[in-house]
Amino acid sequence: MGSGSTLAQRALGRELRRLRNAKGMGQSQAARIAETSHQTIGRIEEGQTTRITQLQVxxxxxxxxxxxxxxxxxxxxxxxxxxxxEGKVTASWWRAYADAQATGFNHYLALEDAASRLTIWKTAIMPGLLQTPAYRRTMAWTEYPDMPIDHLERQIEWQTHRQERLMDPNLQVTVFVYETLLYEQVGGPAVFDEQLQQLVSLAVLPNVCIRVVRFAASSHLGAYAGNFTLLEFPDLVSGLPQPPIVYVEGWTGDLYLEREAELQRYMQALREIDRVALTEAESVALIKERMR
Structure with missing residues (x-):
């Protein structure tokens, strides 16, 4: 089965589970509605390969x-x-829902919310999960200078709410950033200094690790891979493991990679990034030095 199908199953299962929980229903009630077993509802919500019809949905x-x-x-x-x-080629459906936060559904956010570990590599622009409101505001106006203020502020509020996940001890976050990010004066000195202070504050959290790759680091695959995030997930309730996903964010469209060969290439890149990156303590010291 294709990658798109697996992703769509995961997304459909999570959305149906979210709607069911919001209604306060159990899986047995859902099973009676769909005229199937509660075990099947469980498999659907876990994103496993299960037939489900439009009539049932x-x-x-x-x-x-x-x-x-x-x-x-x-x-x-x-x-x-x-x-x-059926082997048909279709457009990447998730791109159409990039601005659908109001519905409670966004494909990447659904995956991020379900993840137990995030490993992020950024060569430019701070990861959204770590951005301050002022930094995010500057970036948004740079990309969309005509964005209405009320729409932008809703985005800022949503982004701030998203960052609450960093306080979840069940989520492990490792962020590798290229040293370039410590020199980008996004929003001017005051905004950027606040952003660097945010990195220092987040690095204190026991489940968050921030490490810097210096300009002088030896050659590594991270320079070729570009920005990406590896998302890893806890085992399903059934005990079956969920395969990881590599998310590659693009300006005009995103990629979700989960084929074994693709994953191995990105994991090799992460091993090399890990090899050349400063330690956590060295990274925080460097960030503080840039602040001064």
Whole structure:
């Protein structure tokens, strides 16, 4: 089965589980609505390979009180799963939902929220998960200078809420940044100094590790790989492992990679980045030096 199908199954399962929980229903109730077993509902919500029809999804959406947009997303995911199984080439559906935070659904965020470990490599621009509101505001206006202020402030509020996940001890976060990021005067000295202070403060958290790769570091694959995030997940309730995903964020579209050969290349890049990066203590000391 194609990568797209696996991703769509994961996304559909998480969205249906979110809607069910919001309604306060159990899996047995959902099973009666969809005329299937609660074990099947469990497999669907875990993103496992399970047949589910548009009729079943519509019935669940009816009882869950889904909005029109939430229903459309779920049905589009069913179509994506079917198209992938049939070998049809379809557009990357997740790109169409990049601004759909209002519906409670965004593909990357669903994956990030479910992850137990994030490993991030950035050669330019601070990772969104670590950005201060002022830094994020500057970047947003740079990319979208005509963005209405109220829309931007909603984004800032959403981003701040997203960062609450960093306080979750069940999430391990390792961030590798190229030294360039310590010299980008985004928003001017005051904004950038605040951003560097944020890095120092977050590095204190026991589940967050921030490490810098210096300009003088020996040659490594990170220079070729570009920015990416490795997302790893806890085992399913059934005990089955969930394969990791490499997320490559692009300006006009994103990639979600989970084929074994692709994963191995990025993991090799991470091993080399880890080899040449400063230690946590050395990295924090360097960040503080840049602040001074």
């Amino acid at each position: 519509n019935a669940l959406c009816d009882k869950y009180g889904a909005t029109g947009e939430e229903r459309r997303i779920c049905l589009d995911l069913v179509k994506e799963i079917r198209a992938s199984r």
